Amino acid sequence: MTVYFHEEDLPEGVLAANGTGGGPIAVDTETMGLITPRDRLCLVQLSDGSGDEHLVRFNRGSDYAAPNLKAVIGDPDRLKIFHFARFDIAALEYYLGVKCEPVYCTKIASRLIRTYTDRHGLKELVRELLGQDISKQQQSSDWGGPELSEAQRDYAASDVRFLHAMRDELDRRLAREGRTELAQACFDFLPTRARLDIAGWPEIDIFAHA
Template identity: 30%
Template sequence: MSQLQWQWIDNDAALASLCLESRSKDFVAIDTEFVRTRTYYAQLGLIQLYDGVNLALIDPLAITDLSPFWQLLADESVVKVLHSGSEDLEIFAQRGGVVPKPLFDTQVAGVLLNLGAAMGYAKLIKHYLDIDLDKGESRTDWLKRPLSDAQLNYAAADVLYLHQIYPTMLAAITEAGRLDWLWQEGERACRGRLDPERPEKAYLKVKNAFQLKPKQLAVLKSLAHWRLEVAIRKDLAVNFVIKDALLLNIAKKAPRSLAYLEQLEGLDARTFQRYGRSILGAVARADLDNPPEPIDPTGLDPDFREAVAEVRTLVLKLAEQHQVQPEFIASKKLVSQYVNYIWQDCFGKTPDLLQGWRGEICAQPLMKLVLR
């Protein structure tokens, strides 16, 4: 790859000027580079932006005021083009309290255009531009300074080519009659991103939590609440506080003394010294008289599994009929969400399978199924 003509943005005035100009464009291509090894929050190392004129590499380590960039993301007159943007969205929400509107995710567009399963960026660029991207700098520590020309060239290429393929993909998806689907998926990807953390729900993300009995689950709920608060306060990935398997074991044993806790399998001396008393405190705070509902209580029910299978069979037929990837119409999670909704007599939030473009495809056929 030859040297690209990018500009390095490392001060507030330059960023403000860049973003003001970019907000006059119809669309901008955006990417981020970050490091996330032991931290709870991704550590933003670089922001790449191309608006068709300015190919910019923005240094968030040097800039003190990123608000012009956040304002650009929120400007609904400018389409934000990203590829597989889930982690970028997390960073934007956490750092800037914003999500990009409107969002055109080229990976989603590729699926809707029947280019196959979710395509990686390099494969997408090869498909549209017949360019082989050099991914040799993908393991860069983006927090180090200075970054080499090769690293910066690699980063700039991501948004340069993303910007180039957008008009072609936009035309194709418009012709296919699926542009509205694409916008809906962008909104869906951003849904809930700005919601505050809910430590009281953290136990739902603990692996194998469904195995626990009600009182054990009450203990896990208290432990997971405590662990998440520690992780956020220390900016430490939750499993670097205490791993899921150990948290589960503590919940099962519900230790009430340091002596008993110290003997638990999987608890090393360092973790015991650092968190022993806090763990006992979390165990003691568990509300055993009001345990949470069992996790996915119907998931192991044979009748529930049969209902899920029926919905999956229907989805496969609809996917073939409408030429859409089955997993994109309805992942396992969305199918379970729908069956739970039906089993609860349509109580609660309307499932995704009955909303938007999915509802247009699925609602009437689903109504013909007898799932109970």
Template identity: 30%
Template sequence: MTVLYLDTPVGLLDFCQQIQNSSWLAVDTEFLREKTYYPQLCLIQIANDDVIACIDPLAIDDLTPLFDVLYQPKMTLVFHAARQDLELLLMHRQQLPDTIFDTQLAASVLGLGEQVGYGNLVKTVLNVDLDKAHSRTDWTARPLSTAQLDYAADDVRYLRSLYHQMQQSLTELNRTHWLADDFAALSDPQTYQADPETIWRKIRGAGKLKPRQLANLQQLAAWRERNAIQRNRPRRWILKDDVMLDLARFAPDSLTKLSQIRGLEPRDIDRHGQAILDVLEKASQIPKADWPVMLKPEPLTNQQEALLDALMALLRQFCDEQAISPAAVATRKDIEKLVRGETTIPLLKGWRKQIVGRKLQAFLQGKLVIHADAKQLIINEVE
């Protein structure tokens, strides 16, 4: 099938008229994020059963005709690992499509692997080896070669077949409804919005700081996030994580002391030095009662560890019965939270609760008992 390369408004409009009556469309994007906070959209690949197109957003200023088609109420958009593609759509349209199908999520409930890559999924399901020669392409460079466009088109060429086969498998196994909550989360704008006030919790190493130092880190991280958004620059270009941790730990109060922070370059001090000092001064005024806390749960007791091991064995047993990878349902940390009595965890929502979560709860409530023979676990309900 010939791949259309669309780089004019007229060509885009003609294509949109051709696909507007589709009930579904396979979608992928190429973007660059190395030098910006927000991803720069470089190419959009679209396909249905009849046509494949690569649309050049660097050449076409107004993508409204395309978005009008993608956002039709009854249109299903098919992605693989949809989050970054949807983030781009949200940026450009300020809303998200209503109906989404993600083949990576579908793979997890079909026993094809947790967070499986597109190439591996195509190989497993379709027995096709994808060309990886252009995986490091600079998608901002023009012109794009025929080989580069074919490589990009493969991301939707085989997505069509994956969609059809996985839809059929989900229907046959009566698992289509399992994915409703996961797909709905992808359509929620809150999924893609970073909160400057809580972004500090994602910084590796924050758990080693004292509460006073965490207050510094919270203010520094919020300042960096707003600065990165305003300037559209990567966070690390504003302030690296390890430097920010040292700033939070030592709280320098002068430009001279700032210069003693390892990794903080003179140009960084010239550009941001006074702003950093102002942020740290603001943090020093936060009352002790308002210092953030990195909650560290108490270690599990020996009995709780034994219970955790039993629940992990049950998890594997129940997932084996459904031919699903246990990692797609719950991690050991999820099970640990269950042992601690937490209820707001993915394991106790949607399809995960139906096939495993409620059974693990039943075991904790004494409603299931387990014993074994030489080959397997045997699970019985308590009468």
């Protein structure tokens, strides 16, 4: 297992489908905060499930060109796996101008199938589903600084390291309870939900009667 660090873009050919269609890609982001238009995108983490993770860091003032990264996450034939996809999809579309479809969200899958708990964070999911422990100590650290510490890099990589295996287990449980189709409908709506966030409807349920 190796964590690769890149500035401003993936190197050419890294994680590319290479005409084979490619497999699912786990994706996560780190930003300066939780308000997408205000808090810039600092880091994008990716893994194809082979055991390595790739971190792409964007510096202040970046033009977010990143053609190789955009080709990977914007591939319409390649599934992107997220945890809390709504936030990451919005950040990627707002800063990179790329639409992430199709997508899978382990947090939504967890909420649909783990109805016996209200704990759906990544740490809890990894512990229950995979028997692994991950640290969240760097979650609220400064991702926009001139250097990222080894602890920050390790944390960022762990956010995509387990998503493929978690998806497999969640899919088994969704199928067992007959909720696969419902989950897929939620995943299909996520890019639109993210665009509503960007457009100014972050906390308003437009489907509500009130």
